[in-house]
Amino acid sequence: MDGTGAVDTCRIDREKIAALDDERVGPRHKAVPPELWGLSVAEVRARRPRLSQLPTPLLTLSRSALDTNLRVMADWCAERGLDLAPHGKTTMAPRLWAEQVDAGAWAITVANPFQLGVALEFGIGRVLVANSVISPLALRWIADELAADRELRVLVWADSPVAVDLMHDALAAHTAAAGSRPPLDVLVERGGAGGRTGARDLETALATAERVAASPHLRLAGVGGYEGALAHDSDTRSRDVVRGYLRDLVEVHERLVADGRYEVEVPVVTAGGSAYFDVVDEVLSPLVAAGARVVLRSGAYVVHDDGFYRHVSPLGEEPRTGGPGFRSAMHGWVRVSSRPEPGLALFDAGKRDLPFDEGLPEVQLRRPRMPGDAPATVAGVQVTALNDQHGFLRWDAHDGGADGADGADRADRADGADRADLRIGDELRLGLSHPCTAMDKWTLVPVVDDADAADPVVVDLVRTWF
Template identity: 60%
Template sequence: MPAYDADAVAALAEQQVSWQDKALPPAFWGKTVAEVLAGKPRLSQLPTPLMTLSAAGMRHNVDTLASWCQRHGVELAPHGKTTMAPALWAMQLDAGCWAITLANVFQLSVARAHGFRRVLIANEVISPLQLRWIADELAADPEFEVLVWADSVRTIEIMEAARSAYVGPDARPLDVLVEVGGIGGRTGARDAETAVAVGNAIAQASTLRLAGVAGYEGAIGHGVDEADLEEVREYLRDLVEVHHRLRDLYPSDVVPVVSAGGSQYFEQVAKVLADLTGEGARVVLRSGAYIAHDDGLYRRVSPLGETPRTDGEQLIPAMHGWIRIVSQPEPGLALFDAGKRDLPFDQDMPEPQLIRPRADGEPVLEATGMTVTKLNDQHGFLTFGEVPVVIGDELRIGLSHPCTAFDKWGLIPVVDDPDAADPVVVDLVRTFF
């Protein structure tokens, strides 16, 4: 069976765009996505503020990490919460990804609406209503697979009580991964004894199945110097210990999953965990931000960023903002038409990069000496020096942290070349937040 419903994903192109899609002007309202794209619109036909994706950049990033995982003997289940875009999930699965990772049951419903058949929920699911819906999905589609996390015996008791009161003895079990955490981290059992107790509780439950071990090293590490990397490796070795202690509890028909690996330390995860594949385990990374990469956080910390820590081509920033100068109230200060509701700001301020041509035939200019100093709800503050801006100028800006960029845009134009004077829009990506 295919990894998703290609017809459901393709049908996104038949949806009409409207006033609800802030990326598109009134001239396109009422047209389908396919009809808009048939006209080969250019960036100059779209309003600001705007966020775009680079078709070439995303293709490069998806292929780069797919090749890297293949060379290092690990699988990839990218965290779909980053983009919440089924069309991009499909692109990642087409490149060989093992599954899509999501963070909650709402996100799972988006995946199921588009026929995605293998999903890892990197979270505890204890709502009886949600557990019943998942049970119905498992019963309705024999090809559907879902794995959830648990970090306490109490969690297992709640899940078992909710499911045993709803499903019959012949129902498919729900696959559960024991979540291992660390002191100061996020969720996850804080010691091996607790984790093993959780594994035992899963194995003894009548409606659950022990399917492996998981964790998130990004909540443990805080930098990329050698001391930080060793702290991450130590945590990953704890993950291995729990997996080894649970080996006798795995059902004979289960290939146990051992999963870690966000977008910051995936090379450390492969270094510590990849050998488990030789013992019959499936090692699964969950990197999500790589598809867009960025001009901030992940440019600095990714193993394939500006200072690579592993083999392979570097990732390329594939998301950009586009803004317009609307005011120059003081010398050296300009305000633009985008703010916190349009641009990510939790990790870094946007980075001015280019000034679009002010008239036909004029060149693209480098936005040197410019800094975004502050964002309000709908305004941004830009300081400038030797290279001036004037009211009406349009700038391209680099963005930091994809996880808080995509959620601000329900429809995202994809351009052929973000460096061009007037890029062509080659796709429109629908998100579901």
């Protein structure tokens, strides 16, 4: 929303989203069993297969959790007068982008020209590229897209006069060769010490803005930044670091307003991953009343997780803001394949299948062994490592958890069970950490109705572009 309170959602090509139902599934989709190969996504959905009919390893999304997270974030932003441009890189799934647009997204955020290409292929009408684009090839292509579609808006970042000069030179040469093109919107990126990109001081940020405004091929449209790289937990100190950085970002914006530098009627001020959007609201939301459009770029919220974001999100397990909480929509499903020694089991998934960069998966439950059984909890067992295609489960074999030296334990192992209550062939549900490195391992992700059910029903398949 801008200072008038108007809601301006993003366009998307509904026909191309609908056409995703026509894709034929096959061996390139590791989530789909051979018996379904050759069917379209719509035909698989109509069959409503059960989870038990799909192979392991597997990543699934929960329909009910997705719906909850979409609604919670949209309502949270609307109540505060903030716009949302969810980061599409989290899922790279245009079907989910469409759901975010339906929930009121002002734009979709991407990280690079490849992701921008996917967004434009599906008709996204407003795209925020949260990065500098200095490749002449990419700049020429963007300029041509803007010329071909005058309603399209692409916003990119710059954090130094050098970057702006490279952009200007590439676009000037292209205009000389191909004719006039609309100016490209640029946001000045403010950074923080120890963070990623972004001008590290006010002087550099203002010099960058001055250089943008001096170019006829560029248009100064706002200020942006990313606070998530400056802290990694939810304690007071981390939030104070984020708060101080956001105040620096506001300082740049206010100087540009005071100096009359902006070349758009409603400048964009954008920040916000999925970890500190409460602090972003605290510091940036007052700018809305002054005529700016404050845009959050949170992306992980739609999937959430059972690890990093469960801990650090303002709407996670320890809420720091009002509103219903997020739910983890993603789960891993694996099968125990080996019990080679006391206190150790291995399962059939690894780094090629599950995220691991923000914490290892956690064992949540064992699927029913027999029809009519309920899912069972698994206590005292931890995932301790992932190889490329294997995961390691360990427990204390001497505390009564499993694998003791007495004859009863040996007898249990002889018929396939022990006190760890894990058998070769058991299927386990895993909680996962970090959606941004989960979806990229799957070209097609089944969506189930209820991940807590004894045998969930597959209600959709989500295609990704990585």
